[in-house]
Amino acid sequence: MISVSDSQQHSLFQSIVRELDELRHSSSNHGFHRIAYPGGRDPPKDLQDADGLCDWFDERKVIEMEWHKMKEMMESARHLEINAKNMDMGD
Numbered sequence: 001m002i003s004v005s006d007s008q009q010h011s012l013f014q015s016i017v018r019e020l021d022e023l024r025h026s027s028s029n030h031g032f033h034r035i036a037y038p039g040g041r042d043p044p045k046d047l048q049d050a051d052g053l054c055d056w057f058d059e060r061k062v063i064e065m066e067w068h069k070m071k072e073m074m075e076s077a078r079h080l081e082i083n084a085k086n087m088d089m090g091d
Contacts, residue, residue: 012066019062023047036060 023043026033033043036059044052057063 011070012063015062015066016057019057020047020053034060 023033024047025031027047035042041056041059043056046052
């Protein structure tokens with residue numbers, strides 16, 4: 001059985017993988033890449049630069065947004081659980 005925590009970590013991992021895939025694609029085509037705001041940090045030229053990538057993700061709030069989604073999902077699950085318990089008590 002997969003726990004909620006495992007699925008959350010997987011979701012975060014998948015989001016980062018998508019970001020890196022898009023970055024690789026844009027780098028190979030000399031195309032567009034996302035920045036946080038005009039004049040914001042560009043991604044590192046070396047895609048093996050974990051610190052540079054984390055700084056770029058942080059400035060764009062990529063990880064923060066994924067954590068926010070996870071918290072919302074957990075809150076929704078908590079409400080569903082409470083509602084289910086209330087319905088069971090009503091029987």
